[in-house]
Amino acid sequence: MRHFSRKIRKLTAELLDLPQDVVFDLPRMTxxxxxxxxxxxxxxxxxxxxDRLRLALSKGELEVSGADLVIRGIWTEEVFIEGRIxxxxxxx
Amino acid sequence: xxxxxxxxxxxxxxxxxxxxxxSALVNEAGAAGxxxxxxxxxxxxxxxxxxxxxxxxxxxxxxxxxxxRVHVTNRRGLPFWLRKLERRKFFAAGLFVxxxxxxxxxxxxxxxxxxxxVALTEEQVLQAAEEEGIRMYQWSFRMLDVDVLxxxxxQRLPEAAWxxxxxxxxxxxxxxxxxxxxxxxxxxxxxxxxAAEDAVVTRIIAEAGRPVVRKDVRVKKGxxxxxxxxxxxxxxRTVVAKGEVRGIVWxxxxxxxxxxxxxxxxxGASESRWRLLLGNRSLKISGFGKPEFEQYEVVEQRQQLxxxxxxxxVGRIKETVRESAVLQRELTPEEAKTTGLLQAKADLWTKxxxxxxxxxxxxxxxxxxxxxxxxxxxxxxxxxxxxxxxxVQMQGE
Numbered sequence: 001m002r003h004f005s006r007k008i009r010k011l012t013a014e015l016l017d018l019p020q021d022v023v024f025d026l027p028r029m030t031x032x033x034x035x036x037x038x039x040x041x042x043x044x045x046x047x048x049x050x051d052r053l054r055l056a057l058s059k060g061e062l063e064v065s066g067a068d069l070v071i072r073g074i075w076t077e078e079v080f081i082e083g084r085i086x087x088x089x090x091x092x
Numbered sequence: 093x094x095x096x097x098x099x100x101x102x103x104x105x106x107x108x109x110x111x112x113x114x115s116a117l118v119n120e121a122g123a124a125g126x127x128x129x130x131x132x133x134x135x136x137x138x139x140x141x142x143x144x145x146x147x148x149x150x151x152x153x154x155x156x157x158x159x160x161r162v163h164v165t166n167r168r169g170l171p172f173w174l175r176k177l178e179r180r181k182f183f184a185a186g187l188f189v190x191x192x193x194x195x196x197x198x199x200x201x202x203x204x205x206x207x208x209x210v211a212l213t214e215e216q217v218l219q220a221a222e223e224e225g226i227r228m229y230q231w232s233f234r235m236l237d238v239d240v241l242x243x244x245x246x247q248r249l250p251e252a253a254w255x256x257x258x259x260x261x262x263x264x265x266x267x268x269x270x271x272x273x274x275x276x277x278x279x280x281x282x283x284x285x286x287a288a289e290d291a292v293v294t295r296i297i298a299e300a301g302r303p304v305v306r307k308d309v310r311v312k313k314g315x316x317x318x319x320x321x322x323x324x325x326x327x328x329r330t331v332v333a334k335g336e337v338r339g340i341v342w343x344x345x346x347x348x349x350x351x352x353x354x355x356x357x358x359x360g361a362s363e364s365r366w367r368l369l370l371g372n373r374s375l376k377i378s379g380f381g382k383p384e385f386e387q388y389e390v391v392e393q394r395q396q397l398x399x400x401x402x403x404x405x406v407g408r409i410k411e412t413v414r415e416s417a418v419l420q421r422e423l424t425p426e427e428a429k430t431t432g433l434l435q436a437k438a439d440l441w442t443k444x445x446x447x448x449x450x451x452x453x454x455x456x457x458x459x460x461x462x463x464x465x466x467x468x469x470x471x472x473x474x475x476x477x478x479x480x481x482x483x484v485q486m487q488g489e
Contacts, residue, residue, distance in 0.1 A: 044119040050133040071131035
């Protein structure tokens, strides 16, 4: 049944040209150069230190690495990071 | 992120988190709606973040669960500021007194101005205004509305057609428009128009009064031309005689014209000298020494810096030195005669004004003697011959 509903969702997304993040609950990231990063749709902080931030996602994890990272603001689904961002990695 | 004013109002604390798992604390806080921001790690590996005061107290249970310990490193915002103010009572009192004083003083009327009064004196208007409560050092909240005030002031000042009261901050402007009175009384007294010279009347037009003379009548100086008394006896009335009477008057002229005409002319040679103007002193900067001309005239031209009609005390003076010479010219007796007649005529125009007609000129006598031409000329001039004579009212007859 779940498999079926996912198929239907994918079909509607393609058919109606809906953004993928809305349909599949994927994170949406807005990055300004290497200094600001805005992540929507996260599921909590797993690890945070000066050079690494690991966030839980609905499916998998996301790791931001860099230097002097600061969480400027954190809300239930969004997080706003500042600092020198060097890499963003996704782990399924 | 700058502190928003809402957070400042609530009070912001900066906390340091030690031990336990700070990431778990961030997650728990986020899930419970406790907002943390500016989360960063310090050099010594401790997490630092900021939150509002009320959120700080709500963080307690989560600390226990994540076995973290916090300690406050910085407090700022309104609650802390008020706490500080509590300790400085006199400062707080002074602040309050200052603000209250400022407010009260701005509620006061500091200036009453009266505009537009001509016949009414300022004191009269201010007196009426004071009776209505408009005066200096009056509280503006004790005064009535401006439109009510202007209506009442207009009732108090019957001479004014309209009174406007305008309040701008601490200044009251009373604008008065006065009644315009009826036509001013006549400034003339009843009069005759009489002859100023012996003359022969050529034209008489009476606008007011009774014409006494006719055209081609010879009149003597002092004769009544237009009478100010009208009506037959005994029902007479006096008026201001008005009109125009012109007549021919004879003017005698003795003219003498020298046969040598001396006139001053410029030779055309000139030189300029400059002076620097500072305040009301001037400093010569060029053209030193005496000019090389024998006879000369100096024309000064002052140039001063000015900006928007404001004269600056700096400028320069140009002096132009012009050479002059006296030119002598011999006149023929004919030329001298015409010059003399022209001079006499010019004198007539200046004495009698432009409204004259020279009817004739008769050369009665002419002789040349001692390098001069002597002439006696008689001019027949048509001119206005009236002059005024006030009528004295005879009473008690």
